[in-house]
Amino acid sequence: MIVRPNGHLRGIYSVPGDKSVSHRSVMFGALAKGTTHVTNFLTGADCLSTIDCFRKMGIAIEENGNEITIHGKGLRGLSKPETILDVGNSGTTTRLLCGLLSGQDFSATMSGDDSLNSRPMGRVQVPLAQMGAELVSLETAGCAPLQVNPHPLTGIRYVSPVASAQVKSAVLLAGLYAQGETTVVEPTLSRNHTELMLKAFGADIAAGVDAETGLPCATVQPCAELYAQDIQVPSDISSAAYFMAAGLLAKDSCLTIQNVGTNPTRAGMIAVCQQMGGNVELRNPRLAGGEPIADIQVSTSKLYGITIGGDLIPTLIDEIPVIAVMAAMAEGTTIIKDAAELKVKETNRIDTVVSNLKAMGADITATDDGMIIHGTGKLHGATIQSHLDHRIAMAFAIAGLVAEGETAIQDAHCVDVSFPTFFQTGLFA
Ligand SMILES: O=C(O)C1=C[C@@H](OP(=O)(O)O)[C@@H](O)[C@H](O)C1
């Protein structure tokens, strides 16, 4: 994909449904009694992998554009898949399924693409094994392909070393099937869609502060049954982030992104844009399907470097590649720290952001847990290696909009994972 400079970005844009909520709508809908209708479902490759896995476990799912209907079979209604479950590129599918499959009375095997099969699964294997689960890495220890064998589960209190919603969700989902209650404590609060949605589906689940550590925690009780819900998926703030960056950076621009989910565990991008000096306004804030949403208006702004770390990181972890692009175009130094989790995404995003921004002329250095960017306010076109990482392809397409000359994004089709229509949205000339 060749991207050329573009400006005067004006008007109202829509981005697809939230990836995290879309995955969970299929999973919880499949485990619920009754029929779950979902609107604004993300039809990206990752969520289609989740649909495919549940079809292989006997769940009927109808697709009609971005509306889907899931004919749930109840908490113990899944059947043994006849083939390997193909989890594609999706870490969320894999790790949440690790928890959920641990509670079934059949064996199942999951495998994904090269990127997925090299990502760490020990982070869910360890707590799930403490619950009694049996998850066997078939090729490389701590990685998929993974076979999950049936075994009775006991509730645990797990103090997670990482703020990861995927780890938290895997343990809580296994907890639905365990004897006794299950608590997950995390170092800082990660996205809480599992807690909110499981509660809506009828689970006995509560979030709070752990008395012993003072850290965020969630506790789930063993569950008899979940019940079908209608779900309106908010538009994905992680996808809206590219439009926010484009609207702030491109010349003479003022654009609005509609119906974006602004759940505080996801909304760090808004705070960062404002702290960098960006004109960002939330219009018409309201609730849709239990989640806060708003229309986000941004306009061309002079940006300044800031320090981003601590509790903010889990609320914008997937947006860091595009935040790094904003930092390169800003005045002053941006320090991104406490973000070592970037190393275990679809690529090592510290490396892929740093090497690609360097190729575009930025002054950027990798650190152990993030990066330091000395903003120069300019970038030049280059050939960008996406390494098949959708966030890298999209972040650098935005860089290409404001760089001098042409930018070529290699393997740009990988945007399909979370935003299939990205290059047709009107941002690109
Ligand atoms: O739970 C989820 O839906 C997700 C959690 C995050 O991963 P971690 O929980 O591993 O940080 C995020 O990067 C991913 O895109 C989606």
Ligand SMILES: C=C(OP(=O)(O)O)C(=O)O
């Ligand atoms: C990290 C991501 O997703 P996952 O972990 O589900 O592959 C992402 O979408 O940026």
